[in-house]
Amino acid sequence: MKPAPFDYVRAKSLGEALAALGDDAMPLAGGQSLLPLLGLRMASARLLVDIGHLDELRQSSATDATVTLGAAVTHAEIEDGRVPDPGHGLMRSIARKLAYRAVRNQGTIGGSVAMADPAADWPACLVALGATARIAGPDGERRVAVTDLIEDIYTTSLVPGEIIVSFDIPRLHAAAKTGTAKVMRKTGAFAMSFVVAVLHDGDQADRIVLAGAGRRAERLAETSDAVAAGMDEAALRAAVAADLAGLMDAPDDYAVRLHTAVVLRALAEARRS
Amino acid sequence: MVEHAGGWIGASLLRKEDARHLLGAGAFVADLKLRGLRDVAFVRSDVAHGVLTAVHKPDDAATRVFTAEDLAWVNVLEAGPELAAFRSGPYPPFASGKVRYVGQPVAACVAQNRAHAEDLAERVSVEIDALPAVIDCVDALAPDAARLFDGWPDNAFITSRVTEGDPASLAAAPIRLHRRLRMNRQATVSLECRGIVAHYDARLDELVIHLSTQGPHVMRRGFAMALGLPEHKIRVIAPDVGGGFGGKNRMMPEELAIAAIAMKVPYPVRWIEDRREHLIASVHAREHVYDLTISADTSGVLLGIEGDVFVDAGAYALWPSGPFMETSMAARNLPGPYRIRHLDIRTHTVATNKAPLGPYRGVGRPGACFAIERLVDEVAHALGREPIDIRRLNMVTSAELPYDTAGGLRFDTGDYPAALETAIERIGFSAVRARQKTGEPDGRVIGVGIAFYSEQSGHGMAEWTKRKSRVVPGYESARVRMLPDGSVVIHVGVQNHGQGHETSLAQIAAHELGLDPDRISIRYGDTATAPFGFGTFASRSIVFSGGAVARSCRMIVEKLRLIGAHLLQATPDAVRIEHGRVLSATGSVSFAEIAAAASIRQELLPDGVEPLLEVVSTYEPTDSRGVFSYGTHAAVVAVEPETGEVEILDYVVAEDCGTMINPLIVDGQIQGGIAQGIGTALYEEIPFSDLGQPLATTFADYMVPGASEIPAVDIAHACTPALVTEYGVKGMGEGGAIAPPAALANAIADAFRDIGVRIDETPLTPRRVSDAVAAARSAHAAQPSEAAS
Amino acid sequence: MRTITLSVNGEDLTVTVEPRESLADVLRERLDLTGTHLGCEHGVCGACTIEVDGKATRACLILAVMAEGRRITTIEGLRDDPVAAVLRRHFHEQHALQCGFCTPGMLIMARDLLNRSTPSSEKDVREGLAGQMCRCTGYAGIVRAVLAAADETTSTRSPTP
């Protein structure tokens, strides 16, 4: 389980990294997804451009309205509260249950989004928070909502040569309520089902976002509307089933039971919060 | 008899082997560094079943790639029991003619390190014409199923039958329940994968093999036969071994290939199995299907079991034993501890296009225990009775021991109902029943499950010859050597790989010699220095090796007594031994003085006494049919019915393994065994696609339970010594792993017994549990009155 | 190949590596520090856990070239560490190891846990060690040992900044 040969450069600046990212080169952040894939020889690259330490990607800042997290902020830094949390603790609590501490110490939020694993935690969280990615590329910078950035299983709209620099994450309204729920085969494993619920976020619509079911983390539209409309449990269940039918090719009975239960759990937590 | 010195037997002595591991200074195979070492990566079949038409070596590296052609000189070992009815296809180190499972080695690539060897492996091209894969061990027996081996009439290695009593009488039984139960395939998952480093030592003119193994001596025998070398030209060294659990006790193709290559190249070669290789192509375990009918009378008396047991044995028989032992142990253990007198079990040991099945902690019995203990609960549910009452009614009592079961096992000593009652009490059975009535605030449903296991150990010649084993591990050996300063080195033929032999065997020696364990070293794992022995498996080490150590020590003591008495000018019967000294009425002499006399000052020896304090002896229990440890596991679970998540709230074991040499180690074995049993019950599985592709090939898909998944087990001990072993010990290394699938499945079924849920397949993943509950709910809703009965 | 200098257990070691070599492989194969074990090479088992810049890290999931200029601590570097010493004693007393293969990674992670917080409950310890697989012990002795060590070291450890 050793990777095929590649070259490695540690970029000194974002510009240098962008310049190095030519053909068949890949950014390397924490390595917690890329290195296992390379080791299994399920991925290969001619060149890895190490961006994990770049100042531009390590910086975080906050205004009253928005928190900006560098793409190379690690899961552990979020867990430990070393960066501002636009979700009033939501991100910290998600980080705490993501993988294992030794993985969290190296793995980054940007790497997680770029990886676009359909069961990953940050995509669901950032979609629920309405985050926007700032992306640098050979032709300059662009901004795109995380919900649009992630297109499919392990697929983003990033083109070769582009780097996610940071995420702008709107702060939740002080009165917002949040809840998460996750079912895993065992502690630290990728989710079978993961739901982030954000309710009463000022004048924003409610967001119930599910990962682990479809091809990417997605806001459950009917479910979110049903919640906003204060519908009863039976109606909520029907709404989840309708959303799943849109999300999955042919959701089997178990998928419906599982994801419905996880949605209801996240909602219950949000209402208690 | 020697006087007891300080009560070493039964002391929870802290382990001698801890220090090096706590410093990271253990020495495992992969830690070994030999000059010029090269690494090997294997090219493996990516097709489950097919005709291998060509293997192309890259032109620039032909001498570094080895295929079946290059190893055609290696002898194929005949494997499996010495039974005419047992068929077995040849299992050469590299596939030739056909490939029969995904992961089967096709070629080996040698390079300066593993990464380069993998680069080379990618450049070897393999052509295979795929054939239909045989994936299901029941369907495999259909007349039109594809055949793994030409010339076999069907895909069975062996079809056999266990009958006892009058099974025909069962047809009239008032209660007859048919169930089909399944325990799925898993890996053994020692944390250290397999590994081997081999080189030809020109000076000694011998092949030196460092191997992560449970049995270096038996492996040397296999290497010698396969490689056509006399045994004195092979040295097998097992260094620290990072777990085995059965998975490191068979001759595997990779290891044979490395040894064979080492004979042909002028440098040491190494192969360290990686985790993907381990999950795909190491010893697989457990896969059983039970199609059984249990009969009972209306009072709940169990009458008999009929039906079929299928074992999915994978593509080949592994040397030495092959897969039939798995099947016959499963069938013979089916009656459990119950007075079930009528048995008619057809067994099918079936070849499929999967990696070969091998032993894994508990061998056969976790499946058998799961089957019988599930069936007992089903009978109870059918009769509207408490499962514990059906057990009480049918369990063999201490007054009936020794008891010959319908499966041909002879239960020796103990009090089985007492273990049941202790477990019932410790788990708070009635409190759980009360709690179930009130329901859980979080919507989960609570269940309690019970399972009894017994564990044959210390079985010697009688049992192994009955199994027609081609290697009969009927004894163990120990060489005890007292050095000139009175300290002691003991070489044994078993292989410590976590069991704490360096400590427990030293305790036995300390007890016999009247010497502090600090003055005693236990050595093992090197065929050049240890006397022949069979290794560590089948919970045999404490009985056999412990017995051999005791026996050899006693012989040393006799000589110490003789020489000591002479030095004290007393008669041997007038001296005693205490704290490393021989004492007479008037004086004493230390072991050091005696050992010095025996080793370097022979003029001090009595006439006719030979120098040296060194003895090799062997040991076998006086009755070699085996002694049985046993116990009852009880578990309380909380089940989330929608998602199917299972949380273990409480886990209790009431067990009896006879005399404990070191209770700390005993508890460690129980807790560790249960963790593995929980893995089998709830987490671990290697599913296969229809094409025979294994679907759990990394730890991202193969779930090994972690600290959050395994509860601390409440362990209650009873002690009924064995009658036929030293000190009354019984082996107990496997018991922990046997009962958890049964206990947990029963607990989950119990949670939903009101709707008649069917819990019949492990691992009980969230999906399986949720599906079972949903199926029961809808059946119940359709026919409420019937389903409730 | 590329020549790099790694700071390992307080010593600067110069070593020539391929970029693709994991830090675990370089520690083990090139620097002979074999206390760092490999149980999966894909981040799940925890046997390879070491510290990089004081942070518990999977040595199998970091390239040696990435670790240049960072402070690396392996089990071999913790011989005289006071927290590790307390953990070792409790691991020994609580029978927290059998085959010993998981032990170095387990100790590093347990020490990291104690240095970051005071786990007061069994649940805390179990979650903290969830990424450290042990196939032999069933974890009970490990959990007891870490709790005992936490108790003993509470007074001496410096609180997390």
Ligand SMILES: Cc1cc2nc3c(=O)[nH]c(=O)nc-3n(C[C@H](O)[C@H](O)[C@H](O)COP(=O)(O)OP(=O)(O)OC[C@H]3O[C@@H](n4cnc5c(N)ncnc54)[C@H](O)[C@@H]3O)c2cc1C
């Ligand atoms: C044992 C284990 C368990 C895990 N469990 C979970 C879990 O439960 N939930 C979960 O969400 N994740 C889990 N993960 C994945 C973990 O979160 C990874 O850290 C994360 O997905 C990848 O981040 P990274 O910084 O390590 O990225 P890398 O591995 O360095 O890179 C991943 C991919 O993203 C690209 N990339 C990285 N950074 C950027 C960037 N800034 N711009 C553009 N492209 C970039 C890389 O080129 C690569 O293709 C687990 C990982 C492991 C090893």
Ligand code: FES
């Ligand atoms: S070897 Fe690194 S986590 Fe398993």
Ligand code: FES
């Ligand atoms: S002691 Fe063997 S893996 Fe933990």
